[in-house]
Amino acid sequence: MLKTFATASRAARTSPRSATAFRMATIRLLSQLVEPKEPSVTTEIPGPESKKVLSELAKLQDARAAQLVGDYTQSVGNYIVDADGNKLLDMYCQIASIPVGYNNEALLKAAKTDEMAITLANRPAMGVLEEAFMAVKPKGMEMIFTSSHGSDANEIAFKAAFMHYARKKRGARGFNAQELESVMENQAPGAPDLSILSFGSSFHGRQFGSLSATRSKALHKLDIPAFKWPKAPFPQLRYPLDKYEAENAAEEARCIEETEQILKTNASPIAAVIVEPIQSEGGDRHASPRFFQELRRITAENDVLLIVDEVQTGCAATGTFWAHEQWNLQTPPDMVTFSKKMQAAGFYHTRALVPDQAYRNFNTWMGDPSRALIAKAIGLVQQVQEVGKYLKGHLEPLAVRYPRVIKNVRGAGTFLAFDCPTAELRAELLELMKNEGVNMGGSGETSVRFRPMLTLTKAHVNVFLTRFESVLNKLYKKHWPQ
Amino acid sequence: MLKTFATASRAARTSPRSATAFRMATIRLLSQLVEPKEPSVTTEIPGPESKKVLSELAKLQDARAAQLVGDYTQSVGNYIVDADGNKLLDMYCQIASIPVGYNNEALLKAAKTDEMAITLANRPAMGVLEEAFMAVKPKGMEMIFTSSHGSDANEIAFKAAFMHYARKKRGARGFNAQELESVMENQAPGAPDLSILSFGSSFHGRQFGSLSATRSKALHKLDIPAFKWPKAPFPQLRYPLDKYEAENAAEEARCIEETEQILKTNASPIAAVIVEPIQSEGGDRHASPRFFQELRRITAENDVLLIVDEVQTGCAATGTFWAHEQWNLQTPPDMVTFSKKMQAAGFYHTRALVPDQAYRNFNTWMGDPSRALIAKAIGLVQQVQEVGKYLKGHLEPLAVRYPRVIKNVRGAGTFLAFDCPTAELRAELLELMKNEGVNMGGSGETSVRFRPMLTLTKAHVNVFLTRFESVLNKLYKKHWPQ
Known part of the structure; x- marks a missing residue:
């Protein structure tokens, strides 16, 4: 028996047995759910039922981050219904x-x-080709590599960037003995000291590689060892944009200049720059298309890959399917990562980025739901x-x-x-x-x-x-x- | 239309339209599939249909690692059926x-x-409590933290170990200004230089943290920056075990001694040791219960956490639900990670390991299939x-x-x-x-x-x-x- 479903439904207030019966009936009625016309709140939030669920959860999991206990047998459309029956526009x-x-x-x-x-x-791992995702591939991208979630998508993009860098440097020769030995000790040259450059306030995930590129909150990063990867300044624009046009242009130019300086002088070579079209976790920080055009220019000129992290911005919410479409780039980015709304994760890339040795490609595959969803999103x-x-x-x-x-x-x-x-x-x-x-x-x-x-x-x-x-x-x- | 299903079914040899019809009929008949009595192979492997699927796949994904193209509308029980209709005992x-x-x-x-x-x-992220997994919790474990896959499970276990280490060291005080500032630059003390110790030939995953602990194959690690984490020797036993009892005991004692030496002297402090009950990717390398008992002893004595990686060994295949049950430990491990057969991933842990600040717990939740599966596995x-x-x-x-x-x-x-x-x-x-x-x-x-x-x-x-x-x-x- 799935506890949340039972305790979260209002029938659970009476007895566990009627809760189960209620749950089954509820599920059968699901597709007949009608979106409320307006919100209704009848308890404090979290209310007594939500608190009960949270305290049960706390016995087995660290549940302190949870706040709203959703009842997914009652939520419908734009309205989330909580365990106490409160209906909130979401x-x-x-x-x-x-x-x-x-x-x-x-x-x-x-x-x-x-x-x-x-x-x-x-x-x-079924290794199934997912055409649904190719129907919305960003301009200039030719291939896809799928993964489990957004953090993972960025990490496999980083790995692809490092392999690409090493391949360019190595040229036609194969791995040498020194590389093969040193890598098993986690030492250079096999495990080279290479970097990913990210921007201040950015968020790219919470695993060890993606966390080293994340700069949004200290709490995400504290006590976790990190790669000594460099950080570039992201423009701090002033609003309204039309009033501060000159200042904002100067701010963006300054950031581009500093970024290029780091690309040219960083102690460990930079394989890729990763950037969000809108810094989301960092506080919805924006930059102009010109900034991103310049970023594409300096990365190309310095032979560094550009990864666009569309984990949060991808899938239509910004008014174009991909947010970076709004930049009107002459040359596309090298990789575009995705997750969240796409209900799957991975990255698109250009054909140039296929690694020189095969590695196993473990797919998350959501089949029909993915196709239905992408069609709807378009x-x-x-x-x-x-x-x-x-x-x-x-x-x-x-x-x-x-x-x-x-x-x-x-x-x-x-x-x-x-x-x-x-x-x-x-x-x-x-x-x-x-x-x-x-x-x-x-x-x-x-x-x-x-x-x-x-x-x-x-x-x-x-x-x-x-x-x-x-x-x-x-x-x-x-x-x-x- | 899902390409693999179409091209993989034998009807696809004639025309795409009949392939679709055939697929739909096939799916309806799925639960009536009967396991073959014996294998049958009628083409080379991969045969012509499999090669066709692989070459289509190669246009959009790097498919060089794939060898057997499974037809999951035909595979049943212990038999995998490939795109050419070959039936193999799996x-x-x-x-x-x-x-x-x-x-x-x-x-x-x-x-x-x-x-x-x-x-x-x-x-x-539904934050649903999954009781199915608690029904098989390893002895001594009290809580669970779920994740997306095995590599992820190990990484979040590492993060928990680092946070635990830092919390012990910090004591009652909160984060200080120096920690809060340095961590945003990926520098100590906020991002401390701490280590995970793993064993030679081990495999723990392919993301940046888990890959730094992986020691099975150079090809997995080459060209990827790594943390300079230490490596301990895993016993190389001789077979048959009863003939080489004394030598094997000496070999295990040597490995324990060297491991303890590293725990005591490694330049960067070691927060946890991770070990597989049977090194799987590394070549099915075994050690005796005594070795693992000793490992538990020296980790406890040196105040280092012990993570048992049961990603491949968990879920009944070794004849006990968890392979480490066979060690008869007096004190349980601190964390046990799982994935694969469990059809979900994460780690079990003792109550002592709950971090001091809440973090969001993103669950992979497989609901009914998990429960059905775990019941069957037991x-x-x-x-x-x-x-x-x-x-x-x-x-x-x-x-x-x-x-x-x-x-x-x-x-x-x-x-x-x-x-x-x-x-x-x-x-x-x-x-x-x-x-x-x-x-x-x-x-x-x-x-x-x-x-x-x-x-x-x-x-x-x-x-x-x-x-x-x-x-x-x-x-x-x-x-x-x-």
């Missing part, structure tokens, strides 16, 4: 990982095909653009009316954000919004980020705006009464 | 990853429940012991009759192996076996390993033995004619 979506809404009918159907069952029942690009424009168009005047709470509205598609003046005020805002029935999340020190489903509509935005204004008024009344 | 099972046979009816059924569909349709322990004893009981006399091919028969349960005198002879043996309809695999330089399903029966062993003897005779006739 503008956060498990950190941008839910593409087309909870219990999406098409995905539920796809997940129940025989093909999917075969995959699950024979789960290991169809939603236009809607994301329109709804994003609508939402941003309302956030901007709110920033003028409530300048003590909302600063620096920014973003593309529905991948939007603004800053609060302090972390404390942000926490207060998010808490109030939750109790108004809207689930939102932060990024960086003081930013609030929007990461809704691709299926968000203007009607959802209106629901959000009503609650948001009410919360803004409450904050003003409390902190700045006239 | 003694290798995707490197020990298939627990209870291809297209197992119970797993197929479990994979088609509504609950599974909900999980797949709402795929992200029920098969006895059979694995009996069939393993039967197989080993036949391999030993064959080693006496064919000493030029079979050496050092060893192993526990059906997790068995033997050595060939040379890599060339092993390759010849494996090739001949494949063409006789038995899929087998190597490990290390010259070993042949058995990694059958848990559902292997004596009847399957008899099928294997007939073919094996025939191949042994062929090899003798060719290389050592009288």
Whole structure:
């Protein structure tokens, strides 16, 4: 028996037996679930049932990071329902990982095909070619390498970059005895001292390689040994962009110059630069297409690979399928990594990057659900653009009316954000919004980020705006009464 | 349309349209598939259809490591069917990853429940407590942390070990400013120079941390930067064990002594030792329970954690659910990692290892299939012991009759192996076996390993033995004619 399902459903409040019966009935009714018209919150969050689940979980797992106990037999579309039956409009979506809404009918159907069952029942490395992913390959990319999750995707991209670097340097000769021996001792030349350059505030994952490239939060990195890889400055733009055009251009030029300096002079050679189109965990930090064009120029000129980390930005949320499409690059990046909304992970790459010796390619393969999802995501690009424009168009005047709470509205598609003046005020805002029935999340020190489903509509935005204004008024009344 | 299914089914030889129809019909018939009585091979391996699939795959992925193109709509029980319709008794099972046979009816059924569909349709981090895994927790373990795959499982165990080490050292105080600043530059003291000690010939994964602990093959490690973590010698036992008892005891004592020396003197402090109960990729290298008891003793005495990597040995194949149960430790290990047959990954740990700050726990959750599988695996322990004893009981006399091919028969349960005198002879043996309809695999330089399903029966062993003897005779006739 799966505990969460039982305890999370409201029937569980009465008895375990009726909880089971209720769960089964609930599941059968799943595809008939109807999205609520508006949020409803009847307990504090987390409420008594959620707290009960969390404390049971804590006996066997470290559950302190969990806050909202989702009931996935009740959540539907843009609404997450918690264990206490509270219904929240979800503008956060498990950190941008839910593409087309909870219990999406098409995905539920796809997940129940025989093909999917075969995959699950024979789960290991099937080496199946996934055409679904090739249908949305970024311009200039020719091949794909799949992996398990976003962190993994970046790590295998790093490995490909290091192998590519070593291959160029080695030329036609094979591995020599010194390399073969030293590598077993984790020493150069077999295990060479090479680097990946990443940017300040970036997030690329939590494993040992990807964590060495991550620069967003000390807490992710503390006490873990790291490679001494270099860090470049990411532009700190000022908003509104049109007012600070000259300053921002100068800031970006400075960052490019410093980055190129590191590429040329870093003690250990740099095999690749990795960059996010929008630094997400780092606080929704943006740079202009020109910055990325320049980054492509200097990496190419210095013979360093460019990896674009689209783990969070990929799959339509920014209004184009890949965020980096908006840069209009003349030469494509060398690799593009993906995960989250794509419901699978890996990287696209150019043909030049195939390693010189075969290695086993272990695939995560999601078959039918992947295909159903990608088809849906492609169809939603236009809607994301329109709804994003609508939402941003309302956030901007709110920033003028409530300048003590909302600063620096920014973003593309529905991948939007603004800053609060302090972390404390942000926490207060998010808490109030939750109790108004809207689930939102932060990024960086003081930013609030929007990461809704691709299926968000203007009607959802209106629901959000009503609650948001009410919360803004409450904050003003409390902190700045006239 | 999923290419492999289409091209892999025999109907695909005629036209793509009939292939699709055939595929759909095939899938419906899946649960009626009957395990063949014996192998049948009608083409070379890989045959023409398999070659076609491989060459299509090569256009989009690096497919050079693939050899056998499995048709998972036709494979059943202990038999893998390839794209050319060849039926092979599978003694290798995707490197020990298939627990209870291809297209197992119970797993197929479990994979088609509504609950599974909900999980797949709402795929992200659900934070669901998985009781299935707690039902088989190793003695002394109290909690579980799940991850995506085996390599990941070891890496998060390493991270837990480093955090534990730093926490002990730091005592009651919080992070200081110097730690918080230095860690963002990947420098000590925030990113301390700490180590994981692993053994020569070990395999623990291919990501940056786990790869630094892996010592099995240069090709896995070449050109990838590594942490300068230390390596200890793993005993090289001589067979038969009863003949070389004194020598083997001395060899193990030597390894323990050298290991302890490293624990005491390594330049960077060692947070944990990781060890496999049977070194699998490294060539099915075994050590005695006494060796592991001693290893537990010296790690405890030197205040270093002990991680047992049961990624390949876990889940009943060695005749106990966990291989390390056979060591009869007085004090349990600190962590036990798992993956593969378990169809999920992660590590078990003692309560002492919960980190002092919460971190997000991203679960791989396989719901019903996990529960179905673990229940089945528990029920098969006895059979694995009996069939393993039967197989080993036949391999030993064959080693006496064919000493030029079979050496050092060893192993526990059906997790068995033997050595060939040379890599060339092993390759010849494996090739001949494949063409006789038995899929087998190597490990290390010259070993042949058995990694059958848990559902292997004596009847399957008899099928294997007939073919094996025939191949042994062929090899003798060719290389050592009288």
